[in-house]
Amino acid sequence: MKPLRSMLYVPGDKPRAIEKARTLGADAVILDLEDAVAPEHKEAARANVQAALRTPWPCPVLVRVNGLGSPWEHADREMALLAGVDGLVLPKVETESSVTELHLRVPLWAMIETPRGVLQAPAIAAAPGVAGLLVGTNDLARALRTRPHPERLPLLHALSATVLAARAAGKVPIDAVYNDVRDPEGFVRECEQGRTLGFAGKTVIHPDQVAAANAAFGVSDEQAQAARDLLSAWDAARREGRSVATHRGALVEQMHVDEAHEQLALWEAGRRTANDTDSA
Ligand SMILES: CC(C)(COP(=O)(O)OP(=O)(O)OC[C@H]1O[C@@H](n2cnc3c(N)ncnc32)[C@H](O)[C@@H]1OP(=O)(O)O)[C@@H](O)C(=O)NCCC(=O)NCCSC(=O)C[C@H](O)C(=O)O
Numbered sequence: 551m552k553p554l555r556s557m558l559y560v561p562g563d564k565p566r567a568i569e570k571a572r573t574l575g576a577d578a579v580i581l582d583l584e585d586a587v588a589p590e591h592k593e594a595a596r597a598n599v600q601a602a603l604r605t606p607w608p609c610p611v612l613v614r615v616n617g618l619g620s621p622w623e624h625a626d627r628e629m630a631l632l633a634g635v636d637g638l639v640l641p642k643v644e645t646e647s648s649v650t651e652l653h654l655r656v657p658l659w660a661m662i663e664t665p666r667g668v669l670q671a672p673a674i675a676a677a678p679g680v681a682g683l684l685v686g687t688n689d690l691a692r693a694l695r696t697r698p699h700p701e702r703l704p705l706l707h708a709l710s711a712t713v714l715a716a717r718a719a720g721k722v723p724i725d726a727v728y729n730d731v732r733d734p735e736g737f738v739r740e741c742e743q744g745r746t747l748g749f750a751g752k753t754v755i756h757p758d759q760v761a762a763a764n765a766a767f768g769v770s771d772e773q774a775q776a777a778r779d780l781l782s783a784w785d786a787a788r789r790e791g792r793s794v795a796t797h798r799g800a801l802v803e804q805m806h807v808d809e810a811h812e813q814l815a816l817w818e819a820g821r822r823t824a825n826d827t828d829s830a
């Protein structure tokens with residue numbers, strides 16, 4: 551199990567930030583050629599990204615290409631595929647066919663960030679080659695004409711619909727970015743909300759957000775110990791011939807056991823990732 555607690559966007563026209571991104575402990579990096587890059591910088595950004603992909607990365611590295619129908623789409627895709635990226639991020643996906651017609655050789659991450667994208671999310675998520683769905687709430691909020699809300703109330707339906715679509719297809723749902731990079735408390739609150747909604751991780755835009763996302767979407771030592779305790783209670787109950795157990799006053803059934811195993815695998819994977827980063 552490879553955790554994707556934090557997926558860090560880095561603008562393709564910021565070579566210094568691209569180099570820094572190698573060292574920040576993000577579970578994945580997304581080199582962005584789309585909205586973070588002004589039209590007059592698109593060609594230079596593509597060349598920067600191509601150069602950055604020549605050197606190995608300590609984590610999976612993806613490229614967000616410009617959207618279908620844009621003047622840069624084709625060249626972005628060709629560059630990224632030839633350079634050997636670990637995946638492509640496609641913005642503003644609205645139909646299943648727009649994904650399948652690409653016949654990609656690498657995993658595709660579809661961005662759900664338009665009203666039509668949300669409504670088509672189940673078909674998009676189920677399309678072959680799609681690894682996961684990334685929510686883009688900046689574009690979505692604009693398209694829906696919602697007002698900002700501290701608990702993302704106007705977007706909750708779309709967030710949950712995206713989680714539902716991804717999980718139903720066995721794909722990975724990743725939460726949207728938090729724009730205020732100088733508000734760590736707000737960021738942590740939004741991570742907790744995203745985790746509660748069922749997201750596996752969060753897209754982030756600044757170095758300061760990486761560790762907090764890794765913590766919020768990871769499994770702490772205490773949570774890992776709680777999972778071990780639950781498994782011990784379950785084993786004891788099964789040895790006594792019982793079909794279900796109670797642990798700390800709560801019912802334990804097979805799905806809780808499966809969840810505890812998953813938590814332990816995620817905890818172990820998080821530890822391995824931390825060790826990899828330490829030795830990098
Ligand atoms: C948000 C920022 C514009 C803030 O920039 P700034 O105030 O200049 O940051 P700092 O001065 O605090 O930076 C400190 C150092 O950290 C490096 N840095 C900053 N951001 C990154 C990053 N993303 N990755 C790697 N390194 C980063 C700086 O280079 C500084 O380093 P040093 O010089 O050595 O001290 C800025 O953080 C930024 O541009 N973030 C990324 C923005 C982005 O990628 N946007 C597009 C993706 S989000 C999106 O499109 C949303 C979605 O589609 C939707 O619809 O919702």
Ligand SMILES: [Mg+2]
Pocket residue numbers: 585641663686688689
């Ligand atoms: Mg967007």
